[in-house]
Amino acid sequence: MVVHSATLAIDEAIRARKARGEQILHLGFGEAGLPVLPTVANVLAQNTGHNAYGTVVGAPAARRAAAGYFDRRGLATDPDQLVYAPGSKALLYAVIASLPGDVVLPRPSWVSYAAQAALAAKHVIDVPIAAEAGGVPDPAALDARLTQARASGRQPGVLVLTLPDNPTGTLAPADLVREVCAVAVKHDLVILSDEIYRDLAYDPSLVLSPALVAPERTVVTTGLSKSMALGGWRIGVARLPDGERTAGLRDAIVGVASEVWSSLAGPMQDVAAYVFAEPPDVTEHVAESRQLHRTVATAVYDQFVAAGATCRPPTGAFYLYPDLEPHRDWFAAHGAKTGADAATFLLDRYGVGVLAGEAFGDEPDALRFRVATSLLYGETSDQRWEALRSADPLRLPWIAASLGQLREVLTKLGTKTT
């Protein structure tokens, strides 16, 4: 049985505790934490008449807009290469289920890749990430692992990358992407590049899509859940390669889509058509969001590092992946020996909700945690708008209070146990 997604589960658990009046610092969920842009809300409101089933892949206007979005990122795209779905998660599943062979994942990586592989009865091969960034496996380790896997009779088929990455909040540099792609080509893997955080890279010009490096074998997925904070609207799109290597993949994905979810809701396709055309209000909103994510993630990063954690500096999205190994004795003295123990302890004792790395495929014993910083912007829409427009969001009272609560908890790390 596939278990309830760990990220969705912690969100539900923490929301239930908050509803009971507990003072919880919710760092456990990767929701962008921002309101809907009014022009975008208006597009949805204006297109309620679109109630026909429509085509499985999505309407031409929505696909033309997404083609333009990719074109502007150097990826010339025919609308026929695109397939919409209710969320890029559904497309990731369809791709993983449709491609032959084992699924190769960076460790750690987003919770759902491995779960989707399990759902599709696929074997997972995981490879540690490099020291410099997450979202891609270390190239040398990947090459060695693939060689070994083939020697033992396995058939690695698809490599999943995340650029920028969840859970580490880092963007793999271009050189690293090139090296990883070279290994994928050497071993004839299809690359599945999850770029849902792409526009939230702190410097978008640094993003190198694997689809530029290995165009004949790279599927790109993206959506509006992160950059536009529309997670609850479920809008995703996949860009399929055009070559022989993935012949039949589009038909296979359309087959899965047509038998599981049919299509993205019609009015949501109108939203996609509007947003992917990137009018100025959208690009400004994304830029403001990116800046806020960067400011708050960096402030939280500073706190973790000051408390003795080892952590990659965030370079995209709204995540950190601190390693609290230096405080292993302190956690052990509180009865917490694994990452999950420690996460439970932090939540129960200090009201700090983070997810242990184990949920992302990391070692259960590791004291590494995914810290999501995007739910610090406020509880209300007004607070979130103010955070988004503030020149100094860290000084807004509710954000300052959360950061203060976190700092106080972190200063306890390593102190004598009582």
Place this chain on the structure above:
Amino acid sequence: MVVHSATLAIDEAIRARKARGEQILHLGFGEAGLPVLPTVANVLAQNTGHNAYGTVVGAPAARRAAAGYFDRRGLATDPDQLVYAPGSKALLYAVIASLPGDVVLPRPSWVSYAAQAALAAKHVIDVPIAAEAGGVPDPAALDARLTQARASGRQPGVLVLTLPDNPTGTLAPADLVREVCAVAVKHDLVILSDEIYRDLAYDPSLVLSPALVAPERTVVTTGLSKSMALGGWRIGVARLPDGERTAGLRDAIVGVASEVWSSLAGPMQDVAAYVFAEPPDVTEHVAESRQLHRTVATAVYDQFVAAGATCRPPTGAFYLYPDLEPHRDWFAAHGAKTGADAATFLLDRYGVGVLAGEAFGDEPDALRFRVATSLLYGETSDQRWEALRSADPLRLPWIAASLGQLREVLTKLGTKTT
């Protein structure tokens, strides 16, 4: 590989031909063919602020409303028994994929059940429908087939029923439902009752849900695609039984949901909360829709019968399933030996688009076709509103013209070939 859903495929093919200016009578697609009720459009427009991921099963308000919907149909329901998804198709897939054992289907039955079973690597056991109605297998044949299947080592696990039925447009009478449920109990099958057309039964008081007969083992799915013509909005909900027989099923479904589509879009949950509460505007709209479907389906039924077809009289939804076996020689003289040949011939020669029964699991040679009558109401929203409100929709010029075109084609059946 799972192929593109046959119903969605013919719709796309026919729309493409119409776009090229061909005069096609589109009887191939099960879309309700009606506009969005303005009060419902307004609910969507008013809830654009709901962009949070929310819980996988759906918000409490939406589940409370659906619980009330089932309560009013004699099925006392706790909101915790309900799971929303982007379309009931997704829930049917999750249930089929989650329950152990082979999938038992009426033959013919809706195209996607067998395809979903294939996607979930499940064996299908199909059993012919009874003479009186489709949507359920003939009880005696079912009993014999299950006994035989077990004897040959198969493990029948879940029986899918459709009430009222697609493709036959008939509602299985209560006695038949009771008999089929008794066989399901005898063989310890879980029943998956697809009731998406329930409110379009021409006499809703005649609907007996298997969940009333075998409450401990019946999952019911429904949605707003048919009764409210909101197919393109993708709103579905499943009602799970409460007993031991299906312990763990809810967790399994939530597991699949959380890793494939996450949840129904937030604003669509608000729509569900509104519609399932069944305010008077909704119940009136459903009643008017039901009447229109009944009037037009019955008129088309009369034409097929007049042309010599054998056909069950429609008692729900907007389908017919005529058997043109009496005209086998005529089709053969035109080179059409199978149902698919004949459907292609009718489309190419006469511009009449129907789906051969083979798409629904019926014998390839049979000259049985699913005829969907709901796209005759008009091409524009204005025409559809007029059809809905007309005391005599058959006399509206565009509906009369379509019926005339169909009559002309049907009179050619059995005439000398040229």
